[in-house]
Each structure stands twice: as C-alpha cells, then as structure tokens.
Amino acid sequence: MSMNVAFTGFEGGAERFGIDPKTYARMEINSINRAGRRIKRDLLVEPMSAATGVKRVIFNDRIAFRPATSNVPMGKIVPSSHGIPARSFRHRSFDPDSTGTRAKILVAWWNGEKVAAGFINPLSKRRLPLATRSEKARAVRAGTRNPHIKRYRYSWGAVPQNAQAPSAAALMGVMMDDGRQAQAADILAEEFNIDLDKVLF
Template structure:
C-alpha cells in the first residue's frame, strides 16, 4: 500500500472504561494520532529519505502529504506524491557510456544504492547538470486524427531542460516496509498512553 495510515483500534465504550468524558477521550485519540503521524513523517520518512538521497528536507516535506485526524476522520494518513523530483535535487554523478565524452548516464543516490535517472550528463561541461534527453514517440494515427501526416511526437528542447528524477512515491515503495509500520504502531501506543496517563493521573 503506497501510504501509511495511523489510527487507533476502535474500542466500544473506551471512554466509559477509563471513566473519561467521551469528548475528552476522542480528543486524546485525535491528539495522539496526529502527534504520531507528524513523528512518522519526520523521523521515519523525511529524515532517512534525505540522508539516503541528498534531496532537501523541504522537498520531501512537500511531496509527502500529511492528512491529519479530526472529529469526523479518526485516522491520519501520509501519502507520497508521484510527481517527479528534478534529478539535480539528488546527489548525483555521471556514469560514462561507451567512452562518449558528451553523453553519460545520470546516477542518483537511492535507498541503499544508486538508481539510473532519465536523462544525461555532459561530462565535458563545466557544471555537469542532469539534462532531459530529447526523445521521439510514435503517434497514434486514426481516421479522425488531425494532420495525419505527422506520425511522431518529437520532444526537442531549444534550451536544455532539467532531467526528471524518481518521485517520492517511488522511494516510498522501496523504503517503507513492515518494520516501518510496526515502529509507527509502537509510537502511536506510546503517545496514546502518555495522554491517557496525563488524564487519569
């Protein structure tokens, strides 16, 4: 599942079992859920993602949407964006291809390794930035197609454009596992018990 949901099990009569007003008990559930979701996003996702890739925290903060719990929605969710992140935002390097002096693959730092990004780097250039590759795609021509003599889409850039790197969603898929979700569940139990103890004692 390409998201993390943070929610407490629903117990019938939970407020009554602890002798707490129902509205106050609901507020404890919401507060502990939201504190946990913020912790999960920062500690389990943004910080390790940044360390692994070199992408700035502010970018991952933006690309990992946090939907907080409220009175009408008892769970919080963290949903990664599928929008690409510019390859230049990653720690990256050029990987030579066939001895070419002007065209090298782009390798970006990734979860426990490196990943090839779409585009190229000119090893002879001064700045060695990852640039988008010009491409040609076949066009689907049918009876109602306008200008049917044009059989291809050509993506030629008059000025160099940044290459696209992998998305936060792609990184999320390889980095988040059962251990991540177990840590989230343990943290939620801790936060809930912390608030409950403050209320009871």
C-alpha cells in the same frame, strides 16, 4: 503510495478506561495528528534526506500529512508522485557512450543508487544532469485530428532541461518495510499513551 495513521482494533476503548466517549475520541484525534507529524519527520523526511542528499525542505514539501478530524478519525501521509530534479540528489555520471559526451545519471537512493532519466556530459565543466528529448505514442481514434501523426515529440529547442529523478512516492515505496511500519505503530501508541496518562493520572 500513501500511509494511513489510525487506530485499528481499539473499539470500546472509552468504556474500558472509563473515559467520556467525546474526550476519548479527541484523545485519539490529537495523538494521531502528533504521531503523523512525527512519522513524517522521523521515519520519512530525515532518513530520505540522509540517504539521497536531497534537502529536507524538498521532502517536506513533497510529502503531505492530512490530519485526522472528528469526521474522519484517520490521518494520511501522501507523498508526491512528481519527479524530483536529479541535481537535487547526490549524483554522478556512469558508463559514457561511444562519443564520450553522454553518460548515465546515477543518483543516491535508499540502500544504494538508482539510474535517473537523462544524461550527463562527462566532458562538460559543470556536468549537469540533463533531460533527453523523448517521444510518446499518440492515441489515434476516430475523429482525431491529423491521424497520420503517430507520436508526440517532446523538445525544448536550444535550452536543455534538468533531468528528473524518481519521486518521493517512489522512494517511500521502497523504504517503508515491515520494520518501519512497526516503528510507526510504536510512535502512534506512544503518543496515545501520553494523552491517556494525562486523563487517568
């Protein structure tokens, strides 16, 4: 999920305000870029970190803001779809299996908790969220080598890997409701009005 930061329905603004079109276009670009950085920080990174316990620096790295330019007068907020290590979240084990050595991972999420892929050993002193070995169906076509092998098996030998929780994109998808979209629009209007006041007054 990405989010555009742009003015819509504001055609002819330069003429209405009596501002040179080049100056007006520069005002739009500047205000879009300031608003985009504010929206990323205030409406995404900060509340995401507060909800999940993931450090702000991680979300800052996982959410990119592509600034508007004179050629493309629209900013874009693009979250990464790569999973974030479950250990980066506030997390806990839940519902151990019959052996007592494997339990589901629950990570802090937007307005609640979410199950992450992998397991925690409740009997371990460190209780790290670990990834499970997995298999995936293999596409077998004409000319495929070793067509009798129907599945890939992913394994790491004797060294367990960190479990992965959902991505910044997944989190952004559940938190960006109509109310937060309206807040983003208000931030954009506020930033534009700052520049407009400087030109008119």
